[in-house]
Amino acid sequence: MKTSVIREIGKEMNIEEREIPHAGIGEVVIEQKFTGICYRDILTRDGFFPRLTLPIVPGHEVSGIISEVGEGVEYFRKGDRVSSLIYVPCGHCENCISGRENLCQYKKTLGENIDGAYSRYVKINQRSLVKVPAGVPEELSTIAACVTGMVIHALDTAGGISEGRRVLITGAGGGVGSHAIQIARAYGAEVMAVTSSPWKKESLYDLGADHVIDAGEGFSKKVKEIWPEGAHISLENTGDATFSDSFRALSFGGRMVVVGNLKPAAPQLPIGILILKGNSIFGSISSTRYDLERALNMSMKGKIRAVVSKEVPIEEVNHAFEEIKERKNLGRVFIKF
Numbered sequence: 001m002k003t004s005v006i007r008e009i010g011k012e013m014n015i016e017e018r019e020i021p022h023a024g025i026g027e028v029v030i031e032q033k034f035t036g037i038c039y040r041d042i043l044t045r046d047g048f049f050p051r052l053t054l055p056i057v058p059g060h061e062v063s064g065i066i067s068e069v070g071e072g073v074e075y076f077r078k079g080d081r082v083s084s085l086i087y088v089p090c091g092h093c094e095n096c097i098s099g100r101e102n103l104c105q106y107k108k109t110l111g112e113n114i115d116g117a118y119s120r121y122v123k124i125n126q127r128s129l130v131k132v133p134a135g136v137p138e139e140l141s142t143i144a145a146c147v148t149g150m151v152i153h154a155l156d157t158a159g160g161i162s163e164g165r166r167v168l169i170t171g172a173g174g175g176v177g178s179h180a181i182q183i184a185r186a187y188g189a190e191v192m193a194v195t196s197s198p199w200k201k202e203s204l205y206d207l208g209a210d211h212v213i214d215a216g217e218g219f220s221k222k223v224k225e226i227w228p229e230g231a232h233i234s235l236e237n238t239g240d241a242t243f244s245d246s247f248r249a250l251s252f253g254g255r256m257v258v259v260g261n262l263k264p265a266a267p268q269l270p271i272g273i274l275i276l277k278g279n280s281i282f283g284s285i286s287s288t289r290y291d292l293e294r295a296l297n298m299s300m301k302g303k304i305r306a307v308v309s310k311e312v313p314i315e316e317v318n319h320a321f322e323e324i325k326e327r328k329n330l331g332r333v334f335i336k337f
């Protein structure tokens with residue numbers, strides 16, 4: 001099978017021919033139709049993750065049909081449809097046993113510490129898997145861990161959304177943002193989408209955004225014109241470029257949850273505002289199996305649709321990386337096997 005491999009940081013990935021893997025103890029092999037290209041994969045190739053083990057097969061958005069079951073696997077059967085977390089949790093530490101396996105410090109992340117999703121067949125430990133209910137489109141089961149489940153986790157981290165809460169979403173035209181708009185709306189929130197790509201505006205309204213504004217410097221003033229009391233939650237999805245404004249856009253007591261960091265940097269934090277307005281800032285990483293299950297249920301009920309800008313064969317993955325860096329796509333780009 002054709003497999004994409006990172007052999008050198010910052011260089012184009014190789015396309016190599018590899019054998020279909022076999023399931024070891026506690027593992028299954030999954031046959032995928034698609035995998036998502038995530039910005040994290042680009043950051044991985046460019047060397048922003050220090051724990052990287054080279055060479056490595058990148059990618060971590062895995063779903064499909066189980067084609068082989070290893071020894072010691074009882075709950076999953078050949079032919080089951082499953083989605084995977086983006087990592088394999090240890091299953092034993094205090095965070096794992098309390099259902100917060102996304103915070104497992106012993107976890108192995110696909111595409112970084114163990115071979116990932118950029119091949120048709122992927123071998124994965126059963127501890128990472130959730131069964132997919134009938135009726136979930138394949139594109140949505142593929143992004144249930146890293147996109148939709150991750151957004152659900154982040155919104156929970158910021159205290160959850162109830163009807164009528166005002167939610168600001170930066171990077172709204174990207175793979176995460178375009179789905180976050182739909183999820184926040186499904187929870188009954190009023191959504192303001194922030195984008196640096198004006199051509200995406202109409203589509204963001206179509207996805208359910210109540211307001212769409214430009215991401216230029218000082219956009220928090222625009223937020224306050226529309227919402228004089230500010231946002232209850234800022235879902236910060238790009239990092240340094242928008243951090244300061246999405247923080248300043250918060251209401252008194254408003255909460256910011258940071259999930260993305262496209263150009264790793266250290267933004268300025270106005271500490272006076274943090275204290276006087278009683279704001280909170282949270283980091284949120286990935287998703288748990290419970291988040292994954294909730295994302296799949298939401299997908300099954302038709303509350304989210306997959307925003308897919310294109311599907312590319314594995315041979316074109318290097319080119320797709322460049323296009324994503326230049327923000328030429330609305331939503332997710334998929335590799336199709």
Ligand SMILES: [Zn+2]
Nearest residue numbers: 038040061146
């Ligand atoms: Zn991802």
Ligand SMILES: [Zn+2]
Nearest residue numbers: 090093096104
């Ligand atoms: Zn653990």
